[in-house]
Amino acid sequence: SLSDRLASTFKNLRGKGRLSEADVDATVREIRRALLDADVAVSVVREFTAHVRERALSEEVSAALNPGQQVVKIVNDELVRILGGETRRIRLAKNPPTVIMLAGLQGAGKTTLAGKLSKWLKGQGHSPILVAADLQRPNAVTQLQVNGQRAGVPVFAPHPGVQSDFEEVTGDPVTVARDGVAEARAKLHDVVIVDTAGRLGIDAEMMQQAADIRAAVNPDEVLFVIDAMIGQDAVNTAQAFNEGVDFTGVVLSKLDGDARGGAALSVASVTGKPVMFASTGESLDDFEIFHPDRMANRILDMGDILSLIEQAEKSWDKGEAERMAKKFADQEDFTLEDFLAQMQQIRKMGSMKKMLTMMPGAAGMRQQLENFDEREIDRVEAIVRSMTPHERLAPKIINGSRRARIARGSGVHVSEVNGLLERFGQAQKMMKKMAQGGGIPGMPGMAG
Ligand code: GDP
Numbered sequence: 001s002l003s004d005r006l007a008s009t010f011k012n013l014r015g016k017g018r019l020s021e022a023d024v025d026a027t028v029r030e031i032r033r034a035l036l037d038a039d040v041a042v043s044v045v046r047e048f049t050a051h052v053r054e055r056a057l058s059e060e061v062s063a064a065l066n067p068g069q070q071v072v073k074i075v076n077d078e079l080v081r082i083l084g085g086e087t088r089r090i091r092l093a094k095n096p097p098t099v100i101m102l103a104g105l106q107g108a109g110k111t112t113l114a115g116k117l118s119k120w121l122k123g124q125g126h127s128p129i130l131v132a133a134d135l136q137r138p139n140a141v142t143q144l145q146v147n148g149q150r151a152g153v154p155v156f157a158p159h160p161g162v163q164s165d166f167e168e169v170t171g172d173p174v175t176v177a178r179d180g181v182a183e184a185r186a187k188l189h190d191v192v193i194v195d196t197a198g199r200l201g202i203d204a205e206m207m208q209q210a211a212d213i214r215a216a217v218n219p220d221e222v223l224f225v226i227d228a229m230i231g232q233d234a235v236n237t238a239q240a241f242n243e244g245v246d247f248t249g250v251v252l253s254k255l256d257g258d259a260r261g262g263a264a265l266s267v268a269s270v271t272g273k274p275v276m277f278a279s280t281g282e283s284l285d286d287f288e289i290f291h292p293d294r295m296a297n298r299i300l301d302m303g304d305i306l307s308l309i310e311q312a313e314k315s316w317d318k319g320e321a322e323r324m325a326k327k328f329a330d331q332e333d334f335t336l337e338d339f340l341a342q343m344q345q346i347r348k349m350g351s352m353k354k355m356l357t358m359m360p361g362a363a364g365m366r367q368q369l370e371n372f373d374e375r376e377i378d379r380v381e382a383i384v385r386s387m388t389p390h391e392r393l394a395p396k397i398i399n400g401s402r403r404a405r406i407a408r409g410s411g412v413h414v415s416e417v418n419g420l421l422e423r424f425g426q427a428q429k430m431m432k433k434m435a436q437g438g439g440i441p442g443m444p445g446m447a448g
């Protein structure tokens, strides 16, 4: 996957004091492949990687960052920049109503978005109205009316009552849009959302109609709605709408599917227009303000692997690790004291769950993550603390009555003491094997 690939590329860079041109090229190749996998358009990938390469080679490697991190930072910065930098809010008109026009192919999610956007705006204290300027499909008006009803927002539609499934709506969408805005002004709505028609493909007639509506209502925002799953076609579609209606912002719909966000990057890159919102499902509440930095993370989908590794390295006590290594070299026994020390090392590395969620490809580990109980470390600690020093060094002497005493002392059931001793026994065996192999011990306490 994209995440694994980037993570392993970046891992290879880690620890290098200096990046050679070959290092940079190898990394750039991986980034290119990763972005193509994420369905970013080929032309966009080419431009993006060329830019990253140039920066990676020309920039001085700062003392604070290692070269691998430097490249990650460059990639991340570039992604955020292309996606629009800061989150872009809706520009409200000085003299209300603010007019928002929606444009995009049929099925992109415009009518659904109209409902979502109106509900969200209402929640923000606005009093929006929806305008049904899609007269292309027989049920387009009804669909908007249903969404309006769900959102608790009125809908301006042509010839109320005339439309049915069998009868096409008549009327001129440009006139309807203009009348809708007039209605908003008359009824003191401060935001008007104009839903328009799309076609399955880019079509001169449709584009002309959208351009005519734009000219008639003079919108403050023209939002281009695009299906995030569209893939390589995103570029052509976005370019056509950019030329046809000169949109001001992008809404990425159906981001709840498998889409990895490649379309966001393609559209933003070829049009220079910011992505403003994301649609993430069929219900009216599946709507999000788009955050470029979060999307950059999603595209990279690598969590914060480098800081994770660093955190682990920092917390893992060098002295402790060396002490452990020496113990093995000297063929000393791995005791419960050591077991506890290792547990404490793990705790120092921070919340285990948080660490696991920070890891790339953590999806596959989610089940284990759910099963992992951090209180387990607390229980182990309590149990070991309830042992006498002699018991900790020589756990073999812990018989039935000692177990009962330890359980009472640590407030757990005897079976938990038994479980711990059993896990410890396994860990001890594992450590012995590792010692024979000369390896530095891992985290045997977590094996159970
Ligand atoms: P329009 O032709 O551009 O107005 O598109 P619609 O709003 O009618 O949406 C087309 C289809 O996509 C409908 O079945 C919607 O329920 C569905 N849809 C719209 N937005 C989303 C979304 O964010 N996620 C999912 N899963 N489906 C969506």
Ligand code: MG
Pocket (backbone or CB within 6 Å): 110, 111, 112, 134, 140, 195, 196
């Ligand atoms: Mg529609």
